[in-house]
Structures are given as structure tokens and as C-alpha cells.
Amino acid sequence: MTNKTTSLKIENVVKILWSFYNYFHGSDKDYVLIILYAPTAFIGVIANIFVITMVCKYHLKSVTNYFVINLSIADLLVATICMPMTINQEISMSWNHSEFLCKLTSYLQSVSVTASIYTIMAMSIDRYLAIRNPMALRCICSHRNIILVIVTIWLTSMAFFLMIYRAMKLQNPMEDIINKTLDLMANENFSRKTISPIPPDFYMCTEDFTSLGIHRNVFGGVHFLFSTAIPCLVVLLAYSMIGFTLWSRKPPFDCDNRDSASSRQGFRLRHDRKRVALILLFLAVLFALCWLPYNIVQCLIDLEVIDRTISTGKTLKYFLFLGHANSALNPIVYCWMTRGFRQNLAKLLSCTFNNLSDHDPSRRNAMTITDGNMQHIPQCLQRLSRMRRRANLQRRKWYSFINSSNRSHRHKSIELRNVYDVPNEDKENQSGNKDINELETSQPESNTLCATNRQC
Secondary structure (H helix, E strand, O other), rough: OHHHHHHHHHHHHHHHHHHHHHHHHOOOOOHHHHHHHHHHHHHHHHHHHHHHHHHHHHHOOHHHHHHHHHHHHHHHHHHHHHHHHHHHHHOOOOOOHHHHHHHHHHHHHHHEEEEHHHHHHHHHHHHHHHOOHHHHHHHHHHHHHHHHHHHHHHHHHHHOOOHHHHHEEEEEEOHHHHHHHHHHHHHOOOOOOOOOOOOOOOOEEEEEHHHHHOOOOHHHHHHHHHHHHHHHHHHHHHHHHHHHHHOOOOOOOOOOOOOOOOHHHHHHHHHHHHHHHHHHHHHHHHHHHHHHHHHHHHHHHHOOOOOHHHHHHHHHHHHHHHHHHHHHHHHHHHHHHOOOHHHHHHHHHHHHHHHHHHHHHEEEEEHHHHHHHHOHHHHHHHHHHHHHHHHHHHHHHHHHHHHHHHHHHHHHHHHHHHHHHOOOOHHHHHHHHHHHHHHHHHHOOHHHHHHHHHHH
């Protein structure tokens, strides 16, 4: 009687083990999430490679573009490593790779996301300095200092998340149950032939902070504070001060005559600074909308405010996808909101397609067959380029003529004023020269304008 009771218990345990095994091996796949992840990962890889290639190929080496490259590298890591591993885990919840990949995937995801948020924070501080004190920006934000900031961001992120690399391990969730079942079979002198077969071992990539002597809730709270809360607060404060500065005071090169060259330069500079600040603000808001839901829910689970249930786990998966999608959305935002990126992207795509067509034998054969009909195309292109050069020369001559006429007209007006105001000739000449000197000195140098206008 006792043997029958024990055998029934063992059979029930084996059924439970098989139900666990089937669940963790993809019997409950979320095909919607898999369909969402596949194109997002592809777009993220291609778009970020295009952004990095554009900046390096066309020498768009400004302070902001250094940060853009850094952000694209972090997004590329997410798209090439984290997204494919997440798709694999969604297909089968068991981990079919080595323990090193288990550690590396979680580690790189944490490092790249933290590097992204700190890069956005550095971009907001850079924009604030560019608007508040442009001369100080030129001294502080040199290329050497920017590279030093980027290296510091990565080293800090890598050092902070070494604990996650050490805590990630491969664990068998059914190991304890299987061991107890085998012990029971050994004590009751059962053989494996008398009961149903036990499912094979499988492993999951999980966190284990107990071996490090760290509580999971403590690490979760510190992680949320330093990788989400503090950077978001700095970004919010920086863009609030940027908005207050841009929309509450006159531009730095303002003057009474809005038709003057310095006034037009000042208003154009202010407009460009607003545009760059709005683009970077949009990137910061997009990052917050994508990653805050996952980080907040994960922090609440770590602090044991909410329980980790099946519904919470599914919600967390979709929030994680939303955060991963940010890596594919960032380069789209660059090209959508920045005219220079759109132009360079079109140029890069045309060069790529031309190179592919040159290496295509069928295309070369078609060109040789119709060579008699297409001989006039290079001549037309050369004629068109000559016409464009002539138009540019005419435009430059016209601009120089207008500028010279404006200078002569201003000189004549000063002479007439000096003739009519003979008694106060010295005083008026001094004041006139002072006004002209102030107008000339109020205009920014060309390097300053180039450095600020090409930030985007």
C-alpha cells in the first residue's frame, strides 16, 4: 500500500516536472513579441551603422556629433547582442548558450543603456553651455575633453555593472525537485523503469546576488538612482534652463536695425540654437518614454513593492521591448529632424547604389549594349556641373557687389553727416566710429558661428 502511494506521489511529481519543462521550452510563445523584435533589431543595426558611417565619412566632427556617434555605438550594441538574445529567450525560455554569453548579454545591456542616458545628459549640459556662455564652451568642450568625457562615461558604466556580470549564472529551476525525487526513489527501492521518464536538465540565465553578499532590493534601488533618476533630473534641469534662457531674453547679437548683417546673424544663430536644443530635447524625452516604464517596474519588483507574477513578467517583457526599440528610433530621429543628416544619407545611399550597380555584371552588360544611346549622358552631366559653377560665381559676384555698395552708401552717409555737423566734427566722428566699432565687435567670429551652427 505504501509502495502504491509512493509511486503515485512520484508520478505526480514527474508530471509537474514535465509541465515545467514544456512551459520553459516554449509551449507558451509570444509570437507578437517575436514579430515586433525581428524588424526592430534589423532597423536598429542598419540605421546606426548608417549614422556612424555618415559622421565618419563626411567629417561631421562637431561636439554634438561626437556624442551622436557614442549614442549610436551604444544603440548598436543593444541591436546586435541584446535584441537577438531576447528573441532567442522568447522562443525558448531555457538558456541554450554558454554561461559567458549569459553574463555578457545582461552586462552589455546594462552598460549600453547607462552609457546612453549619460551621453544624453552630457549633450544637455553641452547645449546649456552653448546657449548660456558660448565662449566658455569653446574652451571647455574641445575635442580632447569630449573624448575624455565619452571614455569616462563608458568606464564608469562598465565598472558599476561588474556586479551584474558576476551575479548572472546558469541555474536549473527543477534541480531541487529532481534531486528529491531521485532520493525518494532510491529510498523506496524504485527503479526508473517502473515510473515515467524524468525530463532532461535545462538551465536558465538568472541573477544570484546572494553569493556576492548583496541584497537584490539594495542593488535595484542604487541602480535606479544612479542610472535613471539622477541623469533624468539633470537633463530636466538643463533643458528647463535652456528654455528659460532662449525664450525669455533677447539674443546676444541684438541691435535696433534688424536689417543689418549682425542682427541677421544673431537671429539666425538664435534660431539654430533653438532648433538643435529642441532636437536633443526630443531625444531625451523619447529615451525617457521608452526606458522609464521598464526601469520603474523593475525597481518596484526589486524593492518587493509588487510581486513577480506571470502577468507582471509579460508586462515587463513588452516594457523591455519598448526600451530596446529606442535604439532603432534614435537614428530615425537624427535623419527626420536634421536636414544635414538627410542630405548626407541621400548622398551615402546614392554612392552605395552606384557602387553596387558598377559591380553588377548584368548592369555593365546592359550599359555596353546601349552605349551608343548613353554616350550623351556624361556630356550632359558635365555641362550641368559647368552651369552650376557659373551660377555660383555669378551669385558670389552679386553678393560682393551688394556688400560693396552698402559699404559705400554707409561711408557717404557718414561724410554728409560730418559736413552738416561741422561744429561738433570731432565729437561726432568719435561717436560714429564708436558705433561702427561696437557693431563690428558685436558680430561673432566665423569660427564661433561654425562651431555653434554645426552642432547638429
